[in-house]
Amino acid sequence: MKIKLKSFVILCFFLTAAFLCFSCTPPEKDETLAQLRLLLNDEKLTPQTRYAVINRIANSLYTSKKTGGMVLFLTDWVEKNPDDIYNAYWLLMVASSYLESGAEPVAEYYFNRILKNYPDLLVQGKSVHFLCLQHLIQISSSSANKISYFNQLINRFPSLVSITEMYVRLAMEYEKEGEYKEALKSYSLFLKQPDSSTIQIPGIPDAYSNARKMVDFSNSTKDWTFESLNALETAVKRAIRQYDWRSLDKYRSKVNFFAMSWKSSETDANALENFSMRGFMVGQRIRYNEKLDESSNPNEAYLRTTGWSPYMPVWYLYFRKVNFPVDPEIHGRWEWAGIYYGEKL
Template sequence: MGSGYDSIKKSMSPKHFHLLALIFFLSTILSCELTTNQYSYYITGSKEKQETLKELFRLLNREMDPGEEQFSIVREIANELLNQQEYARLTNFLTDWVTSHPKDPFNGYLLLMVAYAYMKQDAGPIAAIYFNRILTKYPDLLVKGESIHFQCLKQLIQLEKKPEHQIRYYKELIARFPEKIDLGNAHFMLAQAYEKTGEWDMAIQTYSKFLPYYSSSIPGFPDALGYAMKLVDYYNSPKDWTFESLDSLVSAVKKALDSGSSRELRRLRAKVNFFAVSWGQDANQPVGMDEFNLSDFMAGNRIRYADTVDASSNANEAYLKTWGWTQRITTWYLYFRKIYFPADPEIHGRWEWAGVYYGEKF
């Protein structure tokens, strides 16, 4: 029995057969032209690049089943447009594709390409919308071994400056990708975000988690470890050395000086972050309790003091000149400051004796 082709050929006159063949040939050509016309907006660049894009779109038109092969073609088209810096065409193509293929398992990655295209155009706020959309609406994908959610989180931390958003992103980064990040940096920046929102309990807890990572380098915070230690130590201390007003604090210190009681002076001074430096030295280097024994500097002498605080004092800090101390430098300025510590409203705005400056004031 002959083939179907032979049967058709035998049943038709040569004229009709050639006409049918011509129609089939023209329909094939027309189909290719329709495919090209459908995507004509995206056919751009040099003649060679246009031919490349045309061929890619022909391949895409034939690949009907969602999967890696179809994804590879879509990505090649996107990369070709990206290489030509045709960002508008690229974003239009990919967003149209995602809209018309909502079940494509690779849509998250394609939208990541859209976000990066907007980054290339210095359109950070629009890029952030896409990064966040991927993170919240699409499952994570590993493309060439890289998590698309991890890439989104890294970018969002740079783009989103609202602390409420940064809290969410840093928490997710720490929880999901601890092995891919500097945990010290992440904990410190998360604590900073909590601090900015006034969530002081969470800020202190997070600063405490940062402390073991003392070797971490935090851009913009050369003394991040010292800053965190001060807050954590201060938060955990009894803070029973504070006074309601500057006048009451100065009066208590003068009374202790009059009595010559180093023990009372020791009780009045701050137990956290107390410093003793010469003028011009870094007051951010606190001294230990055992390193500053006031009795060694009194030696039975009567310590005298000015009637009032120094004229350079202001609403937030004050200096009281004293003299008669033993050892090499006999004049000290006692330094008092108003406490700024919103983490504890009960002491925020009270006063403390925070340190000593050795020598005459400059």
């Protein structure tokens, strides 16, 4: 249940509070706080008036740099008045105070406590639960918790967030938790959003291309992969020696295969190529180096070859280990993923 505050009453109260705050000397301010505390004992106060009194006390303590006193006052009030409909807001003030002081684990505890134990509340038109989730996304170090927060934002506040961005960030947290099937689902939902190919997400520059690669690879046969780098290298070299362009076409990755210069990027529009090796082998004198390039490593390898074209004779065939933990039988195998034109830079 969401509760809206009576803005006119609040406005009048804050104007009076501001006047008192600037006009009172410290002793008078303390006397005012004491009077306000006494006023809280009046059982005839309406919930809105009681809210105004509590808020006045809390803000007065805060502006007097007595944040410890504010926290104690509000937590004590919540403990003794579990039926107060504004308890979510009081604890939000507590959490925000801890967040401001750098005590993020304590702030996280209170933000979570609000979400789990108190109904949502609209304060000045803003959802307390939404504010909690926004803060938790920023300060939480647990991917499992972030998964819950992102799902809540998507399901409860779709009009207040970018659903497209939420799906990407959710997928990344699933990956960190090793929940690869769920990550794949989230990436698929991301790609279905109308702005997935154009959205700019801070900290995730290649969101669309990475999601596209993963989803396309998942939907493919993956029958071009090899058990080991040695098996892939041996097969490719044999096909080159025999000028067997059909086998080379078979060995190439059927998803996200690229052919580009060293200065280009896999995300460039002209980097993804779909051509047959036949046009580059017939009538040519193709050669390859006996050993893989020295820059090769346990996850990537380069085979230097020559003779493909009078205009661009040198090609480096790029092999890489498949990173697809969603399928243990495919994860860790090797694929011929692309071609780099020209000598290495």
